Amino acid sequence: MSIEIKTTSIEPLRHTFSNVAARLGVDKPASRYQEATFDLQPTVNFHYRPTWDPDFELFDERRTAIRMQDWYTFRDPRQFYYGTWTITRSRQQEVAERNFGFVEKRNLLDTVSKEGKAKAAEILLPLRHLEYAANLNNCYITAYGSGTAITQATSFNAIDRLGIAQYLSRLGLLLDGNSGQALDQAKQDWMQSGHWQPLRELAETTLVTKDWFELYVAQNVVLDGLLYPLIYERFDAAMAPEAGSTFSMLMEFQNEWYADTTRWVDATIKTAVAESDQNREQIASWTHDWMQRCSAALGPVADRALGENQGAAVLDELRDALAQRLEKKAGLSL
Amino acid sequence: MSAKRMNLREKYQRMTRDLAWKPSYQSEDDIFPQAKYEGIIIHDWDKWEDPFRLTVDAYWKYQAEKERKLYAIIEAFAQNNAQLNVTDARYINALKLFLTGVTPLEYAAHRGFAMSGRNFPGAGPQVSSQFQSIDELRHAQTQIHTISHYNKYFNGFHDWRHMHDRVWYLSVPKSFFDDAMSAGPFEFVTAISFSFEYVLTNLLFMPFMSGAAYNDDMATVTFGFSAQSDESRHMTLGLEVIKFMLEQDERNVPIVQKWIDKWFWRGYRLLALVSMMMDYMLPKRVMSWQEAWEMYFEENGGALFEDLARYGIRMPKYWEVSVKEKNRLSHEVWSVFYNYGHAAAIHTWMPDENEMAWLSEKYPETFDKYYRPRFDHWHKHQKKNGRWYNNTLPMLCQTCQIPMAFTEPDDPTQICYRSSDYEGMQYHFCSDGCKDIFDDEPEKFVQAWLPVHQIYQGNCGGASVPEVLEWYHLKHGQDNLEYLDSQDRANWLRWKGLTEKAEAVLQKAANE
Numbered sequence: 097m098s099i100e101i102k103t104t105s106i107e108p109l110r111h112t113f114s115n116v117a118a119r120l121g122v123d124k125p126a127s128r129y130q131e132a133t134f135d136l137q138p139t140v141n142f143h144y145r146p147t148w149d150p151d152f153e154l155f156d157e158r159r160t161a162i163r164m165q166d167w168y169t170f171r172d173p174r175q176f177y178y179g180t181w182t183i184t185r186s187r188q189q190e191v192a193e194r195n196f197g198f199v200e201k202r203n204l205l206d207t208v209s210k211e212g213k214a215k216a217a218e219i220l221l222p223l224r225h226l227e228y229a230a231n232l233n234n235c236y237i238t239a240y241g242s243g244t245a246i247t248q249a250t251s252f253n254a255i256d257r258l259g260i261a262q263y264l265s266r267l268g269l270l271l272d273g274n275s276g277q278a279l280d281q282a283k284q285d286w287m288q289s290g291h292w293q294p295l296r297e298l299a300e301t302t303l304v305t306k307d308w309f310e311l312y313v314a315q316n317v318v319l320d321g322l323l324y325p326l327i328y329e330r331f332d333a334a335m336a337p338e339a340g341s342t343f344s345m346l347m348e349f350q351n352e353w354y355a356d357t358t359r360w361v362d363a364t365i366k367t368a369v370a371e372s373d374q375n376r377e378q379i380a381s382w383t384h385d386w387m388q389r390c391s392a393a394l395g396p397v398a399d400r401a402l403g404e405n406q407g408a409a410v411l412d413e414l415r416d417a418l419a420q421r422l423e424k425k426a427g428l429s430l
Numbered sequence: 431m432s433a434k435r436m437n438l439r440e441k442y443q444r445m446t447r448d449l450a451w452k453p454s455y456q457s458e459d460d461i462f463p464q465a466k467y468e469g470i471i472i473h474d475w476d477k478w479e480d481p482f483r484l485t486v487d488a489y490w491k492y493q494a495e496k497e498r499k500l501y502a503i504i505e506a507f508a509q510n511n512a513q514l515n516v517t518d519a520r521y522i523n524a525l526k527l528f529l530t531g532v533t534p535l536e537y538a539a540h541r542g543f544a545m546s547g548r549n550f551p552g553a554g555p556q557v558s559s560q561f562q563s564i565d566e567l568r569h570a571q572t573q574i575h576t577i578s579h580y581n582k583y584f585n586g587f588h589d590w591r592h593m594h595d596r597v598w599y600l601s602v603p604k605s606f607f608d609d610a611m612s613a614g615p616f617e618f619v620t621a622i623s624f625s626f627e628y629v630l631t632n633l634l635f636m637p638f639m640s641g642a643a644y645n646d647d648m649a650t651v652t653f654g655f656s657a658q659s660d661e662s663r664h665m666t667l668g669l670e671v672i673k674f675m676l677e678q679d680e681r682n683v684p685i686v687q688k689w690i691d692k693w694f695w696r697g698y699r700l701l702a703l704v705s706m707m708m709d710y711m712l713p714k715r716v717m718s719w720q721e722a723w724e725m726y727f728e729e730n731g732g733a734l735f736e737d738l739a740r741y742g743i744r745m746p747k748y749w750e751v752s753v754k755e756k757n758r759l760s761h762e763v764w765s766v767f768y769n770y771g772h773a774a775a776i777h778t779w780m781p782d783e784n785e786m787a788w789l790s791e792k793y794p795e796t797f798d799k800y801y802r803p804r805f806d807h808w809h810k811h812q813k814k815n816g817r818w819y820n821n822t823l824p825m826l827c828q829t830c831q832i833p834m835a836f837t838e839p840d841d842p843t844q845i846c847y848r849s850s851d852y853e854g855m856q857y858h859f860c861s862d863g864c865k866d867i868f869d870d871e872p873e874k875f876v877q878a879w880l881p882v883h884q885i886y887q888g889n890c891g892g893a894s895v896p897e898v899l900e901w902y903h904l905k906h907g908q909d910n911l912e913y914l915d916s917q918d919r920a921n922w923l924r925w926k927g928l929t930e931k932a933e934a935v936l937q938k939a940a941n942e
Binding site: 105106108109110111112113114115128131132135136137138139140141142143144145146147148154155177178179182183185186187189190192193224225227228231232235236238239240244247248251252254255256258259261262263265269270273274275276279283286287296297300301303304 | 435436445448452453454460463467486487491495497511514534538541545548549561563564572581583584588589594604611614875878884903925
């Protein structure tokens with residue numbers, strides 16, 4: 097038996113906002129993602145030129161070499177607006193919290209050899225500084241990029257990167273018993289050790305890269321595309337004989353995060369590349385260029401992580417894998 | 431190994447400023463090119479005290495809880511057609527003003543704080559700015575989702591984004607934020623975090639959200655409560671920013687004072703729109719503009735500036751003019767909107783007898799003397815000859831962009847005119863406050879996109895009102911004009927079961 101609840105029923109005058117209906121081609125109920133995204137950034141009738149950059153409007157499509165007829169062709173396959181983003185991340189942080197709690201409660205780090213812990217600290221902890229650069233880079237894109245479809249996703253990404261830097265810091269504090277010594281050592285390595293310097297130099301180069309789409313390619317496509325598989329797959333696997341799954345648990349957030357972020361990065365590149373040959377060539381050239389720079393900068397770290405003279409071969413594989421991924425998922429051949 | 435306990439402050443430092451490093455491959459000036467050009471001198475970024483010590487995981491956790499609750503209520507609201515429970519359909523016009531005037535500012539704040547979050551050289555203020563940036567995106571998006579349901583049943587909301595960049599009175603909020611964002615990071619946070627969020631937010635946020643509560647708008651008031659804890663974080667940031675700059679170097683004091691003067695007056699003029707909302711647009715009123723100004727500015731603001739006196743900061747210039755204007759502001763602004771109700775995306779109307787009595791009671795020195803006679807005249811005109819609209823475009827203030835309708839500080843019967851000459855042209859202002867702002871940066875303010883000038887220059891679809899309205903995407907006869915004859919009112923009556931009365935309204939509108 098079905099029970100019918102009587103409610104007041106009144107006919108709506110329209111189903112969504114005019115700009116959303118125009119984009120959908122018809123006035124029909126729109127998703128929360130669509131209403132929260134389309135046309136949010138102003139594009140016309142700015143009042144004053146920025147005093148910090150008077151050659152451009154406050155928001156100005158000319159801040160990148162990439163050209164789009166419509167910056168809302170971009171879609172986030174995750175459909176992240178603030179609500180869906182924060183709820184997704186809160187679930188992931190619950191898992192991370194449980195994992196950290198489990199490792200602490202069971203003293204799982206005590207089961208890892210001293211050398212194993214030292215290796216983890218040596219490789220993982222300086223990366224918190226690299227994540228901080230990633231945070232600033234995505235913040236830059238959020239500030240100066242074109243269209244909410246991209247800039248809201250980069251604003252989530254910026255906070256995500258700060259979160260990852262903080263998870264890495266917590267890992268450090270777990271390793272050094274909250275003394276901060278491991279973090280201090282890692283920072284000293286980041287500043288001075290020879291094998292970290294190419295990567296720090298690369299990070300500083302990204303921080304002065306002006307074209308925001310180039311920065312997107314450098315940071316989110318290429319550097320992440322090599323670093324995440326290198327650290328969170330290869331290095332994690334290399335640690336497993338010594339440490340079991342202890343470090344994997346403490347890095348699970350990064351793995352899950354990278355999986356969803358990759359879907360968005362691929363979709364973004366696919367859309368930009370499909371727009372025009374000019375975009376395709378520009379993005380291919382940037383990707384090629386940053387692929388060289390990033391793999392050179394990661395080489396010494398890969399050697400330290402996986403064993404002397406292992407790094408180059410692994411990076412070759414990762415570069416091929418990234419090139420294949422971009423060809424298959426984003427339609428970009430290098 | 432037993433872990434030592436780490437205090438919260440130390441832990442938070444490890445989680446934020448310890449992540450940053452001093453660059454050596456690139457110069458700091460290249461990485462943070464906007465850090466010095468405003469003249470603010472910072473010796474030690476580590477002196478920045480993080481007001482909240484919020485880590486990202488905690489942020490996700492708290493914010494997700496708030497989002498879940500808020501969206502559950504928004505959905506229930508829509509399912510139950512709870513828009514029918516508001517006091518009166520006139521109330522909806524306050525929401526129209528909010529979506530077209532305020533929500534785009536939340537978005538602008540999102541982008542503006544991303545700019546300061548990238549441009550401050552210290553990790554402390556970077557992180558504070560970035561959290562505020564993402565909060566502001568939250569506010570923009572939750573406002574859109576809350577008001578989306580109203581858009582389905584009422585006119586005036588449907589193209590809010592398009593309108594914000596074009597419609598005459600919306601250039602007031604737009605130019606306010608464009609002004610802040612086109613300044614450097616220090617002025618931006620002084621403008622938005624301090625002058626706006628800390629000093630004036632109670633006069634923007636409170637009236638709209640309390641207005642929603644008083645008028646039984648469950649969805650909007652839920653949004654208001656949900657945003658409140660974010661807002662209190664932002665207010666704390668505002669004060670921290672000011673104290674930080676003042677403590678770093680005494681040469682910062684005159685710069686900060688100048689910005690406080692400027693942004694107090696900019697913010698106060700923007701709030702003129704809120705004053706009319708409070709006194710005229712809420713069927714059930716929360717408090718009068720005058721009462722709100724006394725409580726939130728004269729009392730609270732006064733105490734704040736007493737506290738800042740030890741840094742050499744005084745009350746913002748022309749604050750006493752705002753006090754002189756407090757019993758006139760809302761009436762003068764509502765009169766402007768009544769004049770130009772045919773070109774606005776809200777409905778306008780004359781207050782009824784009870785409302786006139788409330789206004790007399792709240793404004794004993796001014797209402798009966800200056801405004802009631804004018805309103806009586808418009809009332810009579812409306813009954814006899816139909817509603818009157820002003821077809822002559824008004825002169826706008828070059829700075830605040832509000833039509834020149836404010837009166838002399840010491841004479842409520844004289845319109846206040848000020849002007850300045852710059853490079854052979856004359857520019858006009860509504861007040862000494864707006865004139866001073868222009869005179870300090872004329873090269874900036876001559877650029878203003880003034881809606882009336884733009885219409886006369888042929889940049890707004892044409893020279894006639896219908897052409898301009900079309901360019902605004904403002905549907906004539908639906909989004910604009912008198913409330914009493916509006917489709918909104920007719921629909922409201924029908925939904926409330928008063929079908930005959932609704933037909934009469936529609937009939938009358940069709941005849942005009």
